[in-house]
Amino acid sequence: MAGLHVKKNDVVQVVSGANRGKTGKVLRALHDSGRVIVEGLNFRKKHTKPSRDNQQGGIVQKEGSISVSNVLLYCPSCKKGVKTKHEVRKDGTKTRVCRKCGEVFDKA
Template identity: 50%
Template structure:
């Protein structure tokens, strides 16, 4: 079983750089390293048919987010207001942090 290293983490704000949802900004809800995919809030929304159950008495059509490949998203810098590449920096206290390559803000 090969796990892919994914450059974003849960609760990061990301922007979609390619595909039908290009330009959309959302929060990472879940990271799936086995598949190399991420689940982003409000991105790649699909319609599923659901049978009535105890949790959903009515059933019918339900709109849910589907995973997208992690290579299609980039970290969104709130200071730059754009997608950015990240660098890793070790602080004086030994903590390793992610840093915006454009403005230097830490994530």
């Protein structure tokens, strides 16, 4: 599997498109389509008819997916989205590391 460079619970920064510059937590990574759903971003308004659970009906806001190529992992040290590289720890597990400052993500 190719794998995405971000995964669930990562904090990412959007680097292009309408939400450029915004940060949020990845709620879901959609590996098949190469897209991610980021908390609080790319809302899509959905009109709903009144139902038993929602008697008013109306507009429900729901996060839409964005292409994973539009986001970078957010580095708390650099305070922005950064490119990462993979490093192998002594125990053989992989971790992502900030290319700029060496911040280690995926802490064990």
